Amino acid sequence: MTAAREPLRRLKDGTADLHQQAELHVRILDADATLTDYRHYLAAMLGYHAPLEDVLQAHDGLRAAGFDAAARRRAPMLAADLLALGDDPRGAPRCTSLPSVTSLARALGVAYVLEGSTLGGRYILAKLPPPLVRLRGRATAFLTGHGAETGSRWRAFAAIVARELVTPAAEDEAVFGARETFVRLIDWLAPRTRAAGESLQEAS
Structure with a gap:
């Protein structure tokens, strides 16, 4: 394994358990996923991404390190997807319990989670269940991410x-930031997943 990949490996290995937990709250790959599930997913992700992307964009250390947070924002893509489905993105609640970015290393850990989700989005897009396949190209800007540039942008972030x-201490800080990002995301998604499930049971 090359030295260039070691910090990313630390981040991946150090967050694998929380990554799996977060995926439990995303129903849009379930065989019985509905358009309502997808709408809830978009609104929840917008509520988390938008304020967190604001934090990263305002981080002087990230900017100095060459991380162009403004160009990497995907909240506008989520808003566009909601609009395409006839929903007003301005009505989506915003998360106020965000991870700490008190150091550059922690900020990079936070960014790792958001940047990694661009790769995950392409996987989800390819695996959408039949009820949601028709949305491809119409309300899937967030999952499409940066399109053909997704790979090159990820490599630039990895660099x-x-x-x-x-240093090991900096890697530890980054892992802490990434884990906190997943924890806050899980805390944000969990009650929304329960509410969606309860609504489905009431309707059945």
Whole structure:
């Protein structure tokens, strides 16, 4: 394994358990997923991404490290998807319990989660169940992400991580930031997943 990949491996290995927990609250790959499930997913992700992307965009350390947070924002894509489905994105609640970015390393850990989701989005897009396949190209901007540039943008981010996380302590800080990001995301998604499930049971 090359030195350039070690910090990313630490981040991946150090968050694998929470990544799996977060996926339990995303129903849009379930065989019985509905358009309502997808709408809830978009609104919940917008509520988390928008304020967190604001935090990253305002981080001077990330900017100095070469991370262009403004160009990497995907909240506008979520808003566009909701509009395409006839929903007003301005009505989506915003998460106020966000991870800490008190150091560059922690901020990179936070960014790792959001940047990693661009790769995950492409996987989800390819695996959408039959009830949601018809949405491809119409309300899937968030899952499409940066399109053909997704891979190159990920590699550019990986280069920043390798350049900035040069000590075990910095890697630990980044893992802490990434884990906190997943924990806050799970806390944000969990009650919305329960509410959606209860609504489905009431309707059946």
